[in-house]
Ligand SMILES: Nc1ncnc2c1ncn2[C@@H]1O[C@H](COP(=O)(O)OP(=O)(O)O)[C@@H](O)[C@H]1O
């Protein structure tokens with residue numbers, strides 16, 4: 001699991017550039033992405049909270065008064081108890097090993113009063129910023145209210161960096177300096193570094209279910225990679241584009257022409273697009289469905305492909321073992337069901353043992369790697385699904401763009 005051998009130019013000012021003299025006694029407004037999955041009040045995966053700790057510890061250690069802000073879920077119409085950040089505050093306190101005062105609002109007098117009582121090196125967690133509609137509208141007045149009681153801004157919310165919201169972008173108009181946290185920096189170093197300056201051969205693995213949401217990524221990766229492995233539900237759109245029968249597999253008919261274009265473009269560029277040669281098909285989308293493994297030329301009518309087959313796993317492993325860097329976005333099959341998880345887990349295992357850089361680009365691929373127990377064997381696991389996709393597509397992330405230049 002080597003660390004990245006590449007690093008992008010540090011384009012944005014980092015929290016690490018701020019020392020004790022800049023931070024001691026200062027009120028720091030830090031935007032984190034503490035949007036974790038909850039089962040009632042129980043956090044089922046605290047990865048995002050753990051990922052936020054290094055920057056928070058740095059601020060605490062240097063004597064700042066730390067105001068932590070985040071969203072949780074997508075509340076539609078003001079405060080809702082199930083979207084309160086209270087369980088997050090409790091977990092934060094455990095991980096930071098200090099008390100965290102949870103405030104029941106994120107703007108106004110209650111915040112002002114809380115700050116008045118804060119000691120240097122203490123932490124307050126503000127309430128879900130999305131309880132205010134103006135957060136997502138990036139309303140200037142709301143951004144000003146968020147900034148009102150703080151001295152400077154840190155954005156460490158990589159998972160929300162693709163949103164131009166008041167707490168991720170607008171607030172920078174009112175706070176200076178506005179700097180990147182360590183997590184944001186690390187995500188950019190890996191994900192941007194991976195595609196800008198990879199060690200070669202460089203392979204992208206793209207899977208998952210939706211061609212429509214991944215097409216931009218595949219197109220952008222064609223410009224950077226030496227080979228692209230395709231898996232998951234999206235392959236059937238490509239097979240159909242190649243004139244094959246796909247039974248009742250998932251297909252996005254309106255993307256068949258795009259799939260054709262991508263394959264033609266790849267050929268012109270000399271980038272190998274590798275599609276599975278065999279698939280596990282089922283007679284229903286169910287854990288206990290009847291299954292068989294068939295060549296992609298023989299998918300029976302009425303059966304659907306739900307995983308890549310063993311021959312494909314073998315040839316993908318051979319291709320991957322030649323690579324020095326690999327980025328993976330999207331599972332190879334319906335890994336949530338044991339019968340269709342083998343392909344995804346075999347690829348996860350190959351990456352875990354690869355002598356090269358391995359980057360997992362968020363979303364379900366991360367869930368699959370976690371389920372396989374191999375997360376700590378990868379070079380980098382991104383905390384942002386949508387954000388990592390947009391970054392890989394070459395889009396500008398508003399939460400990053402708004403920060404001060406280094
Ligand atoms: N052959 C398939 N048919 C239908 N769904 C699939 C297939 N292969 C994978 N999937 C599903 O794709 C989903 C993940 O897709 P996606 O959201 O695009 O990935 P990610 O979140 O990693 O970006 C998983 O829930 C998985 O069950």
Ligand SMILES: O=C(OP(=O)(O)O)[C@H](O)COP(=O)(O)O
Nearest residue numbers: 033035074159160384385386387
């Ligand atoms: O969970 C998130 O996105 P992700 O599932 O794409 O990683 C982020 O917290 C952003 O949330 P949003 O998609 O409601 O803006």
